[in-house]
Amino acid sequence: xxxxxxxxxxxxxxxxxxxxxxxxxxxxxxxxxxxxxxxxxxxxxxxxxxxxxxxxxxxxxxxxxxxxxxxxxxxxxxxxxxxxxxxxxxxxxxxxxxxxxxxxxxxxxxxxxxxxxxxxxxxxxxxxxxxxxxxxxxxxxxxxxxxxxxxxxxxxxxxxxxxxxxxxxxxxxxxxxxxxxxxxxxxxxxxxxxxxxxxxxxxxxxxxxxxxxxxxxxxxxxxxxxxxxxxxxxxxxxxxxxxxxxxxxxxxxxxxxxxxxxxxxxxxxxxxxxxxxxxxxxxxxxxxxxxxxxxx
Numbered sequence: 001x002x003x004x005x006x007x008x009x010x011x012x013x014x015x016x017x018x019x020x021x022x023x024x025x026x027x028x029x030x031x032x033x034x035x036x037x038x039x040x041x042x043x044x045x046x047x048x049x050x051x052x053x054x055x056x057x058x059x060x061x062x063x064x065x066x067x068x069x070x071x072x073x074x075x076x077x078x079x080x081x082x083x084x085x086x087x088x089x090x091x092x093x094x095x096x097x098x099x100x101x102x103x104x105x106x107x108x109x110x111x112x113x114x115x116x117x118x119x120x121x122x123x124x125x126x127x128x129x130x131x132x133x134x135x136x137x138x139x140x141x142x143x144x145x146x147x148x149x150x151x152x153x154x155x156x157x158x159x160x161x162x163x164x165x166x167x168x169x170x171x172x173x174x175x176x177x178x179x180x181x182x183x184x185x186x187x188x189x190x191x192x193x194x195x196x197x198x199x200x201x202x203x204x205x206x207x208x209x210x211x212x213x214x215x216x217x218x219x220x221x222x223x224x225x226x227x228x229x230x231x232x233x234x235x236x237x238x239x240x241x242x243x244x245x246x247x248x249x250x251x252x253x254x255x256x257x258x259x260x261x262x263x264x265x266x267x268x269x270x271x272x273x274x275x276x277x278x279x280x281x282x283x284x285x286x287x288x289x290x291x292x293x294x295x296x
Contacts, residue, residue: 005114006165013100016110016131019138024103024206026215028240029264031248032289041293046090050291053094054245056194057102062242063207068135071200073145074179075193083189092192094291096184099195101289102243104182104202107132107144112151112166119162124153128166135201144183145198147175207239212271217281224265224282231279235270245289 001007001015008015014023032054034047042049060066082089110131117126128151134141142149148171155164170177178185181192181199195203205211215237223231268279 004161004163005117006163007113014103014105016105016113018129018131019133020213022103022206022213024213024239025101025243026237026240026268027218027221027264027283028243028266029283030101030243030245030289032245032291033248035290035292035294037293038291042090049089049091050094051247053091053098054247056095057098058244060195060200060203060242063204063239064209064241066200066204068197068201068204071195071197073197074176075181075196076176076179076190077193079189079191081189082191083187086188088186088188089191092181092186092190093184095181095192095195096186098245098289099182099199099203100184102203103206104199105131106183107180107198107202108147108149108168108178108183108185111142111144111149111168114153114164114166117153117155117164119155119164124155124164126153126164126166128153133202133205135198135204138201138205145179145196147177147179148172207241207243209238209241209269211239212236217268218283221281221283223279225280231268231281232270232272232277235272237271238269 003009017023034050038046079089112128113131115127115129117124119125130140130142132141132144133139134143149168150171151166151168153164154167155162157163179198180196182202213236214234216234217231223229264283266281266283268281270277270279
């Protein structure tokens, strides 16, 4: 995933992966808090906006029970007053950032990915792979929700080298584009009312218990009880099925810990020699998300 091929741009926290190569959380609780810069700038209204976004995710059923067809193909609306003032909706931006954290890359941008390319006589040729998947069949798909995409190869040579990419475009120019929350293509005044069909399908695939990947545990996760000194770290693991975001009181950046300690105890399921086993685990510092106005 070279930057010259359209990857690792500013703001990316990951990239498009093939099936069974995906990123996901493997703890059932993710904690979050707000630092002083966020509270001073956005105040209580900002906190409420973030809490609304988190509420959308917390209200999801377990992944194994998610039915993508229960979700709409379009959730983007326009607040015309906010549009006239050039404002970005904080709740919607938070929802986009959180689904990225959960493991969804931008489906429209990465529907077609330029794996390699060459340029001869100012003509670009390349190997293109698909990295967008149908929410029901989990097969490669050229559709994001109800919009079908094609692509053109693009390149630009500068003093820093040659940049190239597969640029997606809607087959029907009248179709809505960037429909998924995971696209994060928020224009001023635009806001999301929830998750789309493709967003829900992506989360179902990532977190369902039928999706088994080799994973290690997060730092801060340890055995407890009879497993205190013998818990299994790297192993084939089921999806956790349901992730809940829990707010904790403030974070001290100087000391590197929460003001209020938080411990989550849970049962981890893994496979060894073809047999399902469990660990009793203690997450003294489970997954953490910090909401800040300042770069971190």
